[in-house]
Amino acid sequence: QEGGAAATAEKTKEDYQKVYNAIAAGLEKEGYDDGSLAPVILRLAWHASGTYDKETKTGGSNYATMRFPSEAGHGANAGLHVARDYMENIKKQFPWISYGDLWTLGGVAAIQETGGPTIPWRPGRIDGVEVNQTPDGRLPDASQGSKHLRDIFYRMGFNDREIVALAGAHALGRCHVDRSGYDGPWTFSPVTFSNQFYDLLLNEPWQWKKWKGPAQYEDKKTRSLMMLPTDMALATDPKFKPVVQEYAKDEETFFKDFAKAFATLLELGVPEEQWKGKQPMTIDTA
Ligand code: DDH
Numbered sequence: 491q492e493g494g495a496a497a498t499a500e501k502t503k504e505d506y507q508k509v510y511n512a513i514a515a516g517l518e519k520e521g522y523d524d525g526s527l528a529p530v531i532l533r534l535a536w537h538a539s540g541t542y543d544k545e546t547k548t549g550g551s552n553y554a555t556m557r558f559p560s561e562a563g564h565g566a567n568a569g570l571h572v573a574r575d576y577m578e579n580i581k582k583q584f585p586w587i588s589y590g591d592l593w594t595l596g597g598v599a600a601i602q603e604t605g606g607p608t609i610p611w612r613p614g615r616i617d618g619v620e621v622n623q624t625p626d627g628r629l630p631d632a633s634q635g636s637k638h639l640r641d642i643f644y645r646m647g648f649n650d651r652e653i654v655a656l657a658g659a660h661a662l663g664r665c666h667v668d669r670s671g672y673d674g675p676w677t678f679s680p681v682t683f684s685n686q687f688y689d690l691l692l693n694e695p696w697q698w699k700k701w702k703g704p705a706q707y708e709d710k711k712t713r714s715l716m717m718l719p720t721d722m723a724l725a726t727d728p729k730f731k732p733v734v735q736e737y738a739k740d741e742e743t744f745f746k747d748f749a750k751a752f753a754t755l756l757e758l759g760v761p762e763e764q765w766k767g768k769q770p771m772t773i774d775t776a
Contacts, residue, residue, distance in 0.1 A: 501586070503771050506595065506613060509584050513599040514776035516576065526681040527576055528600040529663025534573035535597025535756060536659065537566060538590065541624040542758035544647045549628060550759015553618020554589030560620070566629040569669035590615025594756040595773070601752065602775050604662060606683030607745035610753045610770035615760055632672065632718040633704060636727040639720060646758055648751065654724055654733040655747040656755065661687045665716060671704045674716035685745075688738035691717060691725050 517528045538556055541549030555561050556570065577592055584592075591613045598609045630642045643653045661684050665672035677686040695710040696717055707717040724730040737744035753770065 501613065503773070505584075506611075506771070507773055509580065509587055509592065510595055510599050510773045511776045512580050512583055513577075513596050514603050516579075517599070517603055523664060524675070524680045526604070527573065528604050528681060530569065530573045531576065531596045532600035532659060532662060534570050534577070535594050535600070537570060537629060538593050539597075539755045539758050540630075540642075540646060541628040542646045543624075543628065544645065547759070548622075549624040551590045551594050551756055552615050552759040552761070552764070553622040554593060554615070555618055555620070555623040557589060557617075558620045558623055561623045564626045564629070566626075566670075569666060587613070588615045588617050590617070590760075597752070597756060598773060599776075600662070601683055602773070604681055604683040607749040608772055609749050609756070611756065611773060612765060612768050612770045614764040614766065614768065616764065630720060632670065632720050634720060635723045636730065639723060639730075646755070648754075650729045651733050651747065652751040652754075654730050654737065655744065655751045657721065657724055658685060658687050658737060658744055658748055659752075660721060661685070665706075665718075667703065672706050672716065672718060673699075673701075673703060674706075674708070674714065676716060676721070678715070685737050685741040687721075688734050688744070690715060691721060692734060692738050696722070 513531070517526050517531070519525065519527050523529070538554060539551040543549050556567060556574070561567065562571070573596070577596060581587065581589070581592060594615070595611060598611045601607065601609055628642070631638060639653055640650070648656070660676040661680070661682070663680055664675035667673050677684070677690060679686065690709070694715070696707040697710050699706050699708040699716070705719060707722055709715040724734050
């Protein structure tokens, strides 16, 4: 017997480590943004998972529905073809892995390979069909404030502390005018995972950027960094702010909380029986 269920049932940690290593091997890319594909690959994992709605149990990472034109075309997903195209090459080398497992494993690689915490991860997602796509509007809108953040993240099942922890991913990457309309990186080292986002958010003086683009903040001193209105909401909301202060001071606690919340995010929408009793595993850095 070749291929099919029999072949996928036998996969071990070593098989997933090989996929991870292949993803990790190509992350560095001279000439692209800040020299790494890790941020955009992380964003793919997040947008594939963050569509989850706990009431209807729809959306999430299970079906990898961003493969289909409708969901790929949602405004929030602009630019993520860069990450999906990269993953397509990995899929050719490991055709047995589901897209949901592949994309979420990419998120794990993006965090771990840029110096972030170890993210517990397990395989079990299956490829869905077009009717599994979620409607537009499930991912956060950067122009809004605290209420919107809570509406969006409570819908996924997260609490206030987890909202703040997950937002620390903006230590990585940047905004692109031709994707979201916003412009610039959040931190001075956008290819290193750290707690710098919180420190800058609290301790830099910020001002509204004067430009024709959407309302965003820039740092007064260098005018090279940015914050979205939703990022700034974390520093002003009375419940979010103490957590921002805690993470700005204590990177270890941030790493611990981020790893837990991000691992949960990556599993949203996957029915329990699909894990087949398997516990999350640890994949080593490449
Ligand atoms: Fe984000 N994010 N994000 N984000 N995000 C953007 C880029 C990146 C929001 C809006 C934007 C999370 C939360 C939020 C990453 C990871 C995560 C951009 C710019 C916008 C806009 C896109 C572009 O122009 O290319 C908003 C709003 C929220 C929120 O309200 C909470 C979370 C939870 C994560 C995560 O990974 C856990 C990453 C990485 C990027 C950088 C992408 C890149 O190409 O670089």
